[in-house]
Amino acid sequence: MTAYNPPAQDVAFILKHVLRVQDRQDPANYSMVDEDIIDAVVHEAGRFCRDIVAPLNTMSDQQGCTRHADGRVTTPEGFAAAYRAWTESGWGTLAQPEEWGGQGMPHALFTVIEEYLNSSCAGFTMYPGIMAGAVATVEAAGSDELKAAYLPKMVSGEWLATMALTEGHAGTDLGLMKTAAVPQDDGSFALSGEKIFISGGDHDLTENIVHLVLARLPDAPAGTRGISLFLVPKILPDGSRNGVSVGSIEHKMGLHGSATCVLNFDGAKGWLLGQPHQGLAAMFIMMNAARLAVGVQGLAHAEHAYQRAAAYALDRKQGRALGQRPDPNSAADSLIVHPDIRRMLMDARAFAEGFRALVLWSAVQIDVSHGASDPQERKRADALVSFLTPVIKAFGSDRGFEVAVNMQQVLGGHGYVTEWGMEQIVRDARIAMIYEGANGVQALDLAARKTAKDGGQVALGFLHMIAGECEAADPSLAFIADPLGKAVHHGEAAVKALLEHAGANPVDMAGGAYAYLQLIGTLAVGWAWLQLASTAKAMLDAGEGDAAFLEAKLATARFYAEQQLPLCTALRHRVKAGAGAMMALTPEQFLRG
């Protein structure tokens, strides 16, 4: 089986030709980015992931993590060495703040590495993957003392972190959580309670682990308005062990390399991050970063699965071509001759390449929202990122899983057995639809908070922007611009239906929320394809670039237009239908007799 190959040509095309990040001078840190830097990230970071991280993938799935009798947790063989290599490589500090030892480069560049890492070994990536959000949270909410004590080692990767939210009875509904934080005389707090599903809750990669923990102060109001955020290190500043221990490691469907822990806090010492009872706002700094990263995971799994399936389809001979046979003397042709195999592979390309462009564009918008010189531009970018965050998280993880399942299908029976690696990708990819807010919760966020709340302003603005680009498109791009323009009308109608539901009966809005998210996702990726096709066309006309690569972009854009955009009609219908039929049954009618 061909090993994972970082999609360097595709990433470079998006960064250099579609987004032209080397030409940006604003935000200020973009002035550091030239084509050499892009090449270094695209190729050198790719090499690191391929050579150091990807070899861990299969073995870590089989071996998993172990909690020993003394409570220690060990990760799969090779993880600790690979993590050392990661911190030494410097890639982890690329987009971290210069003030704390980072390189201060754009988030957009680090997003490329996030994709590569997750394709290479998602279980390994769970450990460093959380650090951008953890650093941002401590930076935004920590006292000067906490920042000075923790950020340099978090940025360098000497220490890792967790986000400790979930409790056994409180998953999505954080308002139900019970972990208690009791103020101490020295200004610290003593935390007691049990957290579950804590990724990297303990491990042998770093000496210290910085737990960011949601808990309640004694005077806390009920519900989510009574939650505070605390920094609770595994090892206290005096070198002693804090009162945090691992109760057990969860047995999961996949992602076995990631130690998912039940964490017990027994009077553990912690310090408040931000204001009392404002913990959720502080945690959302981390959560939003994590949600975008989960979308990138979906992309990474799709890309990895695609590569393995494409290699198999080129190699494996089964059946004969329906039309002209490539090799009349052989008893069978490669799977790649079969239209239905092509359909699955093209769908994978159409998702991975289009979604990659959308994600990298969004990452640039994050940089703009943080650092552009014009406050209006920052505000506009922030609104777009906020709107697209649930879409990237949910649409990316849904489609990433779906693509992984289809790529498993390309291998037939070999896709179902362990040795070909495909079934692991499916198992690993499944969790992305659940964690950091299940995809149904993302849909409700998009519908209620990101669309209905502002009367659809940002949503319609986004759709109008797409419509405008469709109208302005070169006639040679009509094969995508026309159907995309029509599909945008379905999007607009869906926004209007959603707003009506929101006014009349929010239950109907919620009933259509999932279809609405799928519709926005389908349009957003369609828009990315219009841009990819437009750039490819311009380069081909100018005689620039790799013609085979650029022509494949045009063909894939056409495939997307033919196969995915027609779904928008049905999705609009679903948004309009509301929740009447969904809510008609009594709870008891759901049980079987």
Added chain:
Amino acid sequence: MTAYNPPAQDVAFILKHVLRVQDRQDPANYSMVDEDIIDAVVHEAGRFCRDIVAPLNTMSDQQGCTRHADGRVTTPEGFAAAYRAWTESGWGTLAQPEEWGGQGMPHALFTVIEEYLNSSCAGFTMYPGIMAGAVATVEAAGSDELKAAYLPKMVSGEWLATMALTEGHAGTDLGLMKTAAVPQDDGSFALSGEKIFISGGDHDLTENIVHLVLARLPDAPAGTRGISLFLVPKILPDGSRNGVSVGSIEHKMGLHGSATCVLNFDGAKGWLLGQPHQGLAAMFIMMNAARLAVGVQGLAHAEHAYQRAAAYALDRKQGRALGQRPDPNSAADSLIVHPDIRRMLMDARAFAEGFRALVLWSAVQIDVSHGASDPQERKRADALVSFLTPVIKAFGSDRGFEVAVNMQQVLGGHGYVTEWGMEQIVRDARIAMIYEGANGVQALDLAARKTAKDGGQVALGFLHMIAGECEAADPSLAFIADPLGKAVHHGEAAVKALLEHAGANPVDMAGGAYAYLQLIGTLAVGWAWLQLASTAKAMLDAGEGDAAFLEAKLATARFYAEQQLPLCTALRHRVKAGAGAMMALTPEQFLRG
């Protein structure tokens, strides 16, 4: 967690009220069926599956099958005892031919048991699940001596069977197979070769195993026209061990209770079934039965997953209802109040209940095709079954898997960890889309052999029948009859597009085949819902039956009409689009640089 509960009320409603099988006198064996017999199957066989088979499910996934150093294969603990109970129960012989010791009842009744068994423990069901097809194959193609020697013990369940088709280099493309059969002086054949992916290739449930093996005679023409079928027992009539051995057991994503073997034939003694070089035709008797059974597996996984998710959604409290709160004093409401949870549960019901009705109707058609007194009626039923077989196999397994994934989503993080059992259902359900002909192969079969070959006659006849029932429907059923009637037009347009493609360029037909299958599946289940709704409405009007149950049917029919039927437009577009964009890339363009 609530254990699996056979959906007896739903099955009884379909058999007694929708299909009214107790009123049929033709085929002759339907005259044996009265309401008591239906109740016995629906309830008593359900009890057997729930009490004896379902308790094996979790443990068998964890334990799997073992090949010991001496080559013996053992199944998970409890399988042998449960299998003994199964043969003693008599349920296995229900629809087997009376001539060989069976009870000769309709296939439709046994289909109910197939669903129950697969919901209870799919890994266990793999062993007896193959027997209906194996018996039919030996009955149709075996010599009188072979029938007398093997059928009584196969029917009684004293011996089990396998279908040994696949070889390492020859999966879907059976024409490439190499296993050789050399004629012996005594009229038997000596078989040598390696078969892979053989379900139940060896085990400890029965003393003897009857392998039905495809192989080539020395004078065989190349390709599929040179394949013959042989009966190769594990134990020879003289009590000695035949030259068949297990090379290894595959490590699979799921279905761990089923021993999937590499089988080595080393001059193993076998006897020809049917004519030389006509093995594929004989094997297809078995294969078609297996394909329908795989569709039933999809249904079974969906039902099982639904039940677990519904029980969880009723029990687990997270978040608050958007509208009126069922319990204003509690800090959170059950998940069942949330429209997005309802959406997933209703989708599961809409698939499981509608597809169950379609499958049971098809099973009656199988009985009609075998045993109706009128040859025209037999022929018509046979054509319909032949048309719907790939749809039931592929649409059933696709949607069954999709529902299992959605039901896993209802449990959030608990769906991803092993202890709640949901991730096992997803892993077990995945294989159904692959084995017995991958779903892309089913789509091609539907498009080419079952639609284009007869100029769309059966396909259009099926669609016209649905259209007629939509027009004749009571106005109170317009909520489903109208959208279904419109959706059928998309189906007709798709058939026409497919026929045009078939004439002009079969590659375009193949490119749209998958969407075509999804379209026919969506319409067929929609048609089932029209019948379910129509029956429910009539009973409600007459004041008969369980009103809550019947009203749920009407609500679920409406949900199906609102959520699933709108997809038909997009699917029609895909059929029309053909394969142009799919085939545009060179094979090399599929590789990443």
